[in-house]
Amino acid sequence: MAVxxxxxxxxxxxxxxxxxxxxxxxxxxxxxxxxxxxxxxLVSCLLSFVFSYLIGxxxxxxxxxxxxxxxxxxxxxxxxxxxxxLTIYLTLPMLVERVQIMQTDLPxxxxxxxxxxxxxxxxxxxxxxxxxxxxxxxxIQERVMPATEQVFGALPQIFKKLFTVLLLAPxxxxxxxxxxxxxxxxLLALVPNNxxxxxxxxxxxxxxxxxxxxxxxxxxxxxVGFVTWxxxxxxxxxxxxxxxxxxxxxxxxxxxxxVIGTIPAVLIAMVNGASAVEMSLxxxxxxxxxxxxxxxxxxxxxxxxxxxxxxxxxxxIIIGAQVMGVLGMLISIPVASALKVTIGTVxxxxxxxxx
Amino acid sequence: MVNFIWxxxxxxxxxxxxxLHILGENYLFETLTKAELKFVKEMVHVRNYRPGxxxxxxxxxxxxxxxxxxxxxxxxVEDIPADKPEKQTVFVTRLGVGDFFGELxxxxxxxxxxxTAVTSVETTLIGFFKPDLIEIVERNPSTGVKIVxxxxxxxxxxxxxxxxxxxxxKREMRRQMEKP
Numbered sequence: 001m002a003v004x005x006x007x008x009x010x011x012x013x014x015x016x017x018x019x020x021x022x023x024x025x026x027x028x029x030x031x032x033x034x035x036x037x038x039x040x041x042l043v044s045c046l047l048s049f050v051f052s053y054l055i056g057x058x059x060x061x062x063x064x065x066x067x068x069x070x071x072x073x074x075x076x077x078x079x080x081x082x083x084x085x086l087t088i089y090l091t092l093p094m095l096v097e098r099v100q101i102m103q104t105d106l107p108x109x110x111x112x113x114x115x116x117x118x119x120x121x122x123x124x125x126x127x128x129x130x131x132x133x134x135x136x137x138x139x140i141q142e143r144v145m146p147a148t149e150q151v152f153g154a155l156p157q158i159f160k161k162l163f164t165v166l167l168l169a170p171x172x173x174x175x176x177x178x179x180x181x182x183x184x185x186x187l188l189a190l191v192p193n194n195x196x197x198x199x200x201x202x203x204x205x206x207x208x209x210x211x212x213x214x215x216x217x218x219x220x221x222x223x224v225g226f227v228t229w230x231x232x233x234x235x236x237x238x239x240x241x242x243x244x245x246x247x248x249x250x251x252x253x254x255x256x257x258x259v260i261g262t263i264p265a266v267l268i269a270m271v272n273g274a275s276a277v278e279m280s281l282x283x284x285x286x287x288x289x290x291x292x293x294x295x296x297x298x299x300x301x302x303x304x305x306x307x308x309x310x311x312x313x314x315x316x317i318i319i320g321a322q323v324m325g326v327l328g329m330l331i332s333i334p335v336a337s338a339l340k341v342t343i344g345t346v347x348x349x350x351x352x353x354x355x
Numbered sequence: 356m357v358n359f360i361w362x363x364x365x366x367x368x369x370x371x372x373x374x375l376h377i378l379g380e381n382y383l384f385e386t387l388t389k390a391e392l393k394f395v396k397e398m399v400h401v402r403n404y405r406p407g408x409x410x411x412x413x414x415x416x417x418x419x420x421x422x423x424x425x426x427x428x429x430x431x432v433e434d435i436p437a438d439k440p441e442k443q444t445v446f447v448t449r450l451g452v453g454d455f456f457g458e459l460x461x462x463x464x465x466x467x468x469x470x471t472a473v474t475s476v477e478t479t480l481i482g483f484f485k486p487d488l489i490e491i492v493e494r495n496p497s498t499g500v501k502i503v504x505x506x507x508x509x510x511x512x513x514x515x516x517x518x519x520x521x522x523x524x525k526r527e528m529r530r531q532m533e534k535p
Contacts, residue, residue, distance in 0.1 A: 009407050063494045193402055197418045204486040
């Protein structure tokens with residue numbers, strides 16, 4: 001076969017394309033391996049993406065006003081860092097106090113829950129008649145109590161990890177905003193010519209969707225957290241700030257999150273022997289927060305961004321929970337929507353070919 | 356060793372200067388200042404092609420345009436003539452250094468390529484895509500406006516040319532039909 005014949009040229013092109021594709025996929029796989037295997041890297045990277053999606057538009061705004069990108073990024077990071085530092089400095093004593101109170105009160109609450117379950121079990125004796133015999137109070141004493149104590153015991157370790165992540169994530173986010181374009185261009189340079197436009201298109205669609213998704217979900221969580229805190233504060237419920245923060249974080253998990261977010265407040269109310277009216281008020285606070293979320297925030301900002309069927313969402317959350325626990329539940333939706341964009345675009349590219 | 360390093364640095368800066376020069380001479384970026392050109396340079400993608408390599412195919416979704424930095428590009432159209440059952444590839448034109456093609460994709464939403472672009476010799480192209488244009492508009496609107504204005508001019512000219520050609524063709528068809 002002559003070197004310049006069309007067939008040999010085609011072969012050379014195909015080989016070159018395969019080599020480039022292999023190099024591109026290897027770099028991606030290596031990056032993924034580092035992120036997953038290196039301690040604290042996954043959480044730091046995810047958090048840095050969140051930071052960069054939040055701060056990126058502000059940097060662009062300053063750049064539009066004529067400020068140099070590096071200066072804009074540095075100024076914003078320093079300002080946010082100082083503000084966060086001040087907030088932590090001012091609220092840390094109160095937070096430590098709250099955690100200590102919770103730690104001291106934990107046996108009381110657990111005993112209260114056990115009492116509640118025992119009384120419930122007495123009422124459910126009839127189940128023994130049909131062969132169902134579960135001693136829930138024993139189960140709580142044996143499993144939940146040590147697990148909860150373990151969590152509090154591991155708090156110093158958790159704070160140490162949190163400290164590492166909180167140092168690493170802004171550092172990564174800073175370079176993502178400043179040099180993100182350069183990184184992506186260098187990586188995309190490895191993509192074979194015949195797949196370049198497709199890859200670039202997918203990359204941008206995912207990037208845009210993730211940015212909108214992160215901003216919308218965080219705004220949603222902040223509103224739900226604020227409404228919950230306001231409601232609990234108005235009815236003078238204990239640990240209003242901690243419960244609101246918990247509700248805001250769990251709200252990031254679709255469908256299941258809001259229910260999980262309500263549980264601590266309901267348990268606290270039950271253990272404190274809240275009356276039916278008080279319990280209704282607590283539930284009303286959470287219900288109003290969810291109502292505002294479902295009626296205004298989700299239809300206006302979230303639903304248009306991630307177009308996944310509710311059944312898909314639930315399945316994806318279950319898979320996420322089984323693979324990576326709570327973190328998996330949080331990231332399952334963006335990962336699923338990124339996959340949807342990729343598969344959809346590739347499928348369209350391969351099948352919907354029109355002349 | 357020293358020579359090698361200096362040679363490398365020199366080559367790199369030369370390449371950067373070349374890119375800036377090529378962009379500055381292009382109709383779309385002609386009105387930009389040096390600083391704006393440097394900004395655009397950070398947005399574009401330099402791609403190298405072997406002879407006979409397909410840049411894009413007719414019917415594929417287009418994401419943006421290409422500017423020829425070196426080499427040349429053949430524009431081909433696949434056509435099914437009325438009297439033949441098979442597809443036929445029709446050579447439309449050969450584009451050279453400084454020419455650009457595929458600019459319609461910068462403004463279309465999921466628009467399809469209307470022709471196939473193939474390199475005829477070893478070619479270097481500068482890819483400028485829709486997400487790049489959007490980012491320029493977002494980060495530096497005055498630069499974005501200059502590019503978009505020039506882009507609109509190019510598309511307007513192309514539309515005018517097409518209208519003239521369609522009118523000519525219609526006239527020719529009428530003449531053919533009126534013939535006894």
